[in-house]
Amino acid sequence: DVVLESLDVPEAMRGRLLKQLSGGWQRLAMLARTWVSEPDVLLLDEPTNHLDLEKIAQLEAWLNALPRDVPVILSSHDRAFLDATTNRTLFLRPEQSPVFALPYTRARAALDEADASEARRYERDMKVAEQLRKQAAKLNNIGINSGSDLLVVKTKQLKQRAEKLEDAAKPAHLERSAGAIRLANRGTHAKVLVTLEDAAVTTPDGTLLFKTGRQFICQGDRIVLLGLNGAGKSRLVSMLKQAIERPETARDSIKATPSLVLGYGDQALADLADTDTPIGTIIRRFDVGDQRARALLAGAGMTIDMQARPIGQLSGGQKARLGMLVLRLTEPNFTLLDEPTNHLDIDGQEALESELMAHQASCLLVSHDRSFVRAVGNRFWLIERKRLVEVESPEGFFASVGSGA
Numbered sequence: 001d002v003v004l005e006s007l008d009v010p011e012a013m014r015g016r017l018l019k020q021l022s023g024g025w026q027r028l029a030m031l032a033r034t035w036v037s038e039p040d041v042l043l044l045d046e047p048t049n050h051l052d053l054e055k056i057a058q059l060e061a062w063l064n065a066l067p068r069d070v071p072v073i074l075s076s077h078d079r080a081f082l083d084a085t086t087n088r089t090l091f092l093r094p095e096q097s098p099v100f101a102l103p104y105t106r107a108r109a110a111l112d113e114a115d116a117s118e119a120r121r122y123e124r125d126m127k128v129a130e131q132l133r134k135q136a137a138k139l140n141n142i143g144i145n146s147g148s149d150l151l152v153v154k155t156k157q158l159k160q161r162a163e164k165l166e167d168a169a170k171p172a173h174l175e176r177s178a179g180a181i182r183l184a185n186r187g188t189h190a191k192v193l194v195t196l197e198d199a200a201v202t203t204p205d206g207t208l209l210f211k212t213g214r215q216f217i218c219q220g221d222r223i224v225l226l227g228l229n230g231a232g233k234s235r236l237v238s239m240l241k242q243a244i245e246r247p248e249t250a251r252d253s254i255k256a257t258p259s260l261v262l263g264y265g266d267q268a269l270a271d272l273a274d275t276d277t278p279i280g281t282i283i284r285r286f287d288v289g290d291q292r293a294r295a296l297l298a299g300a301g302m303t304i305d306m307q308a309r310p311i312g313q314l315s316g317g318q319k320a321r322l323g324m325l326v327l328r329l330t331e332p333n334f335t336l337l338d339e340p341t342n343h344l345d346i347d348g349q350e351a352l353e354s355e356l357m358a359h360q361a362s363c364l365l366v367s368h369d370r371s372f373v374r375a376v377g378n379r380f381w382l383i384e385r386k387r388l389v390e391v392e393s394p395e396g397f398f399a400s401v402g403s404g405a
Contacts, residue, residue, distance in 0.1 A: 003032045006065075008058050023050030024229070031059070042066075044074035048081050049342065052229040053368050057402040060084045077346050079104055080370035125165050132162035193217050193260055193334050193362055194240065199253035201232045201239065209235060210386045212253075217334075222356060223364045224373050226397045227383030233366045236388075237338050240364065244334070263332025265323055265340045274312030278302055278322050281311070286329045300325040316343035324352065337365035341372050370398060 004014055007028050018026055027050055034042070048056050056078070063072060063085045076082055082089070082104035089107035090099045098114065100107035136158035139151050194217040201209045209232030217223060225233045243250035244262045264271070272281065282293040297307045300321045311319060320343035327335070335356075341349045353375045356363060367373050373394050382391045391397070 003036045007032055007062055022229075024052055024055045027051055028055065028058075031062075040070070042070060042072045042074075044072065044076075046076055047074060048076060048078045048368075051368070053370075053398065053401040054228065056081060056368065060402075077341070077344065077349065078369060078371075079346065079349075129162040129165040132158050132165070136162065191219055193219060193221075193257050194243075195255045197253045197255070199236075199239065199251065201236050203232075203235070208386065210383050210388055212236070212388045215381070215388065215390075217362070217364060219362050220360045221362055221364075221379050222376050223379045223381055224377035224394060225364060225366045225381050225383070226391070226394055228401070231383040233383065234338055237336050237364070237366060241336055260334050261330070261332050263327045263330045263335040264337075265327050265335070266338040272311050272319060272323060272326070274310060276311055277308055278311065278314075279307040281322065281326065282329070285326065288329075296325060296329070297322075317345055317348070320344045321348060324348070333362065335361060335363040335365075337363055337367070339367055340365065341367060341369045370394070 001014075009025070009028060009032070013021065013025060018029060021029065027047065031044075031047070047059060051059065060081060066072065072085075074082075074086070084103075086103050088099060088101050089104050090097055091107075091111055098111060100110050102110060136155045139158065140155040142151055196212040196215040196217075198214060199212045201212065203209060225236065227233050239254060240256075241262065241264055243254040244256045244260050247256060247258070250256070276284075278297050279290075279293055282288065282296060283290060286293075288296065294304070294307060298304075302318065302321070306314065306318060311322070314322070320340075324340075324344075340352065344352065349369070349372055353372060355361070356376050365376070377394065380391045380394050380397075382389050382397055
């Protein structure tokens with residue numbers, strides 16, 4: 001009871017079967033089960049997956065209130081969560097894994113500076129080695145022409161120095177986990193892509209969740225949909241998806257321009273069949289040959305072995321990268337993203353962020369990833385009191401969720 005109380009688990013929840021609980025409550029139940037055994041060290045692997053912002057805030061507060069003598073080691077792709085809960089950061093790399101006594105964002109800046117310094121040093125060493133080789137070649141010619149043994153020895157010494165420098169010089173570390181994520185904007189001349197005329201968003205049984213009021217989605221808008229779990233965010237996304245894909249079935253309150261080409265990515269990656277393979281998925285869906293498909297998958301971080309495996313055997317991160325490749329090859333001019341970063345590693349998240357912004361992609365997205373929301377969004381819609389309202393920034397909502405308001 002004490003542990004469940006410390007995690008703010010309501011009394012009514014405590015006697016329920018786990019299978020009756022949401023993914024978020026199941027996570028907190030697992031955490032409570034771990035903590036009640038009074039561990040000497042706490043190991044957390046992606047603890048924020050399936051948690052909404054309210055529960056992430058609870059988890060942050062709980063971790064920060066733990067006794068100081070309990071070490072916590074965690075892996076997470078949620079950058080804001082890492083900043084709120086950690087004081088040391090270890091970056092795993094094949095050769096050498098650097099560690100900084102800093103939370104993630106500051107540690108990442110220190111790492112980038114160290115990598116830049118390493119890149120400058122490598123460039124400098126390679127230039128010196130090249131100059132030594134040129135000097136050696138010049139002396140070698142003079143030595144051969146003059147028959148000077150001293151010059152031949154000197155030439156050998158210069159070559160050895162160049163080789164030593166080249167052997168010792170290490171190129172700067174290159175991250176290879178993210179793969180390429182490129183979202184091109186297929187042309188549409190329409191300025192207004194979607195119009196909402198006070199659309200009613202309801203549950204499957206017809207209960208009203210909220211009304212949209214009169215809203216426009218325009219070219220270049222990157223709209224973030226904010227609201228508590230159960231407010232109706234995913235319901236609005238699925239209504240927009242249906243209105244764009246099957247306009248004949250759309251209600252009058254949602255109008256999409258006919259030239260829209262939709263790209264869709266959801267947190268469950270529901271359009272990837274577990275029994276299919278990555279190579280089969282790409283070849284069947286897109287007009288690319290076998291060789292091109294293999295090259296595209298390799299660019300998305302998938303080895304030849306992975307390409308032939310059933311999708312059901314891939315990790316969450318591998319599935320997410322495949323989903324992003326499918327999204328990119330669709331060449332959308334409007335994208336609906338429902339928790340797109342759930343299984344992406346940090347490099348994948350940053351690649352997606354930069355693509356959405358570099359191509360001025362038009363999109364509407366739902367995300368619990370505060371860093372992603374802050375980096376990508378240029379408009380913010382908030383669901384509150386059964387209405388959809390536009391707000392200046394997401395910070396007020398983040399603060400209200402964090403304080404439990």
